[in-house]
Each structure stands twice: as C-alpha cells, then as structure tokens.
Amino acid sequence: MDDLFERWAAYNADKRAGNTIKRYRASFRSLGAFASQRDARSLNSDDLFVWAEHRRDAEGVSPRSINKNDLVAVSSVFQWATGRSGGQILPHNPARGLCLDEPRIVAQRERTFREHEINAILRAASAVAQDHDNITRSAVRRWCPWLAAYSGARIGELTSLARQDVRIEGGTPVMDLRITKTGEPRTVPLHNHLIEQGFLAFVEASMGGPLFYDFKRHKANAETSPAEQQAKAVAKWVRATVNLDPAVDPNHGWRHTFKTRALGAGIEERLRDAITGHRVASVGRRYETPPLSMLSAAMKQFPRYSL
Known part of the structure; x- marks a missing residue:
C-alpha cells in the first residue's frame, strides 16, 4: 500500500x-x-x-x-x-463507485457572517497589539481577518504571504496569492481601507520572507505547513475571542461573506470569481482573464466595513 x-x-x-x-x-x-x-x-x-x-x-x-x-x-x-502511467499494476479499480449513505443535513443557518459577527471579529483584529515575543502571532491575528474580509481569500492563502508578494503594479497595490487550494496563483488588488489601516507600512517594516509565520517556531519536517498551522491558530483565536455561532466557520465564513457583499454591490460574477479564485462554470469563461484594471475597479466598488 x-x-x-x-x-x-x-x-x-x-x-x-x-x-x-x-x-x-x-x-x-x-x-x-x-x-x-x-x-x-x-x-x-x-x-x-x-x-x-x-x-x-x-x-x-x-x-x-x-x-x-x-x-x-x-x-x-x-x-x-x-493505466499505463501506473504500470497497470491493478487489473481494475476496486474503489470505483463506492460510497457510504450520507444522512440528510439540515443547514442551521447561512454560511455568511452576520453584521454583529463581522463587527466583533474585525474589532478584535484591530485591537491586537504587537507581541514583541511572538511578532507573527500578533500579525496574523491583526491582519488576516481584515485581508480575508476584503478579498474572500482562504486564510491559508493569506498566511502563506511573503513580503515580496505585496507590491505595486501599475499604481495599484496588490497581493500575489501564490499558494492556493487549486494550485493556480492569482493577484488580488488591495482595498483602500487596508492601506489606510497601515497594511503596506506593516509589510514595508517586515524583515522579509513570510509575513505571518516564523520558520524557527515550526518543526522543519512537520506534515502541516507553518502557513496551515497559523490558519488553524487564527480560527481557534476567533472562536476563543468572539462569541461566534458554532454553525459558522471562523475562517471560511469570510469567503461567503465577501461574495455576498460583492453581489450586493453589483460586482459581476466573473470578477467575484477572479478575486476569490473560484473556478468558472463554462468553457467560454475560461478564455477570459479579467485584467487588473477591472479587478481594481471592482475592489473600489466593494463596500467598506464600518465598525
């Protein structure tokens, strides 16, 4: 085996x-x-x-x-x-068609955050002070919820960011999400509210390398990457800090929330998909790659969070 x-x-x-x-x-x-x-x-x-x-x-x-x-x-x-690439070791696939019966699951609530949950998480993130004994722990709590709120990115994609992944392209501040669930990197414009809060200044002041984890604090041969460990730590911190409904995911809820708010702001579907990294539904859409100018305009259209 x-x-x-x-x-x-x-x-x-x-x-x-x-x-x-x-x-x-x-x-x-x-x-x-x-x-x-x-x-x-x-x-x-x-x-x-x-x-x-x-x-x-x-x-x-x-x-x-x-x-x-x-x-x-x-x-x-x-x-x-x-198959031939596998050396035809097996004559047939014994797992083909196997599945267990799944009980019907009734959703307890919507997957988006509610307004009081949004406010509580983002206020808690804004209140995080720099921990000089563990700088990356305070940084991941301070910035990743806000970055997710303004991009719909998976937390694990954000905790993988390095200093060189945040840059200016054609006058537009962007972040390059290189490590993604689909394996397809994407570039996402930064919302002005993040810049106003000092995210670019935080990046500029960093020492280089990963923004949200320190290799020295993680085992070199661990099966779970430092970025994934930090993503799980964010979820645990949100649960411990905010009175969040157990039925909503403290990390993934931002993807649902971002897309719902973007829909309400009139941002078209292909731009919502391009920003969040969702696969498009049709073959024709796969030929379309929205340029950064369109994504930037969409991000300016995205409503600011008012706490």
Whole structure:
C-alpha cells in the first residue's frame, strides 16, 4: 500500500497540488493500517467498503468526509494504477463507485457572517497589539481577518504571504496569492481601507520572507505547513475571542461573506470569481482573464466595513 501510494505521489509531484497529495497520503495511511499493509492487488471492493465503515463507526469520520476525501483519494490512486502511467499494476479499480449513505443535513443557518459577527471579529483584529515575543502571532491575528474580509481569500492563502508578494503594479497595490487550494496563483488588488489601516507600512517594516509565520517556531519536517498551522491558530483565536455561532466557520465564513457583499454591490460574477479564485462554470469563461484594471475597479466598488 505504501509503495503504491509513493509511486503515485512521485508521478504526480508536478501535476497535483501539494495539499492534495498530503490529504491523499492521510487516507492511504488509514487504509494501510486497517488492511495491515496487505498487497494492494489483493484488495476488493468489499474490503474497501468495510474500511469506509470502520472510518465512520470506529474513527468517527463523517460519511460525507469519507466519500469526499477518503474514497476519492483511494479511487484516484487505484485508477492511476490501472493505466499505463501506473504500470497497470491493478487489473481494475476496486474503489470505483463506492460510497457510504450520507444522512440528510439540515443547514442551521447561512454560511455568511452576520453584521454583529463581522463587527466583533474585525474589532478584535484591530485591537491586537504587537507581541514583541511572538511578532507573527500578533500579525496574523491583526491582519488576516481584515485581508480575508476584503478579498474572500482562504486564510491559508493569506498566511502563506511573503513580503515580496505585496507590491505595486501599475499604481495599484496588490497581493500575489501564490499558494492556493487549486494550485493556480492569482493577484488580488488591495482595498483602500487596508492601506489606510497601515497594511503596506506593516509589510514595508517586515524583515522579509513570510509575513505571518516564523520558520524557527515550526518543526522543519512537520506534515502541516507553518502557513496551515497559523490558519488553524487564527480560527481557534476567533472562536476563543468572539462569541461566534458554532454553525459558522471562523475562517471560511469570510469567503461567503465577501461574495455576498460583492453581489450586493453589483460586482459581476466573473470578477467575484477572479478575486476569490473560484473556478468558472463554462468553457467560454475560461478564455477570459479579467485584467487588473477591472479587478481594481471592482475592489473600489466593494463596500467598506464600518465598525
């Protein structure tokens, strides 16, 4: 099992996002442990289904997560192993079509932040004072909620920012989001309110390198990157600081909030998608790359948060 996965990972090192390979590895470790590292060629669909049930019943993983993550990962690797690039190690894909029944989940509320939640999070962020003993911890709390509020970017994309990623292009202050979930980098204009608050001055005063984490504070060989660790730390801090409804995500809620506010401001869909990094729905739209001038105009149209 381990050998099969590592072959797949090596083949896809330049084809799949690093986070995807990491997620798949976690699923394969679980399967390998459950199957006592049996030869992958000996596994059938019944074995995989029993493993999926074990994930659900013994490990407490939700059926939706198992279907979306574990079974997708295993099916992808096994399918590769049936083809020429995978050496045709497997005669067929035993994970094809497998899924667990998912209980119907009734949403408890909308995924966007409500006004009092927006105000509470952003006020808490604005009140963060510089911690000279842990500068990046105070910086990530001070700036990442505001950056997410004015870009809809994933927190992990923001915590990956380095000093050189914030720059001026054609007179427009921008941030280059290089590490993204899709693996496709994008450039996002900075809202004027961020500049007024001193974000560019903060970047200019930084020592160089990552803005929101310090390599010295993280293990070199940790499976979770420093940026991801900081993203999780932001969520934990927001939960501990703000009386946030448990049904809304303290980080991802900004993506929903930004797009909802952008919709209300009349910003067209393709510009909302370009700023947030959402994939477009049609083939024709994929030929269109909104220029920075359009994105900048859209960002000027985005309403300012008034606390």
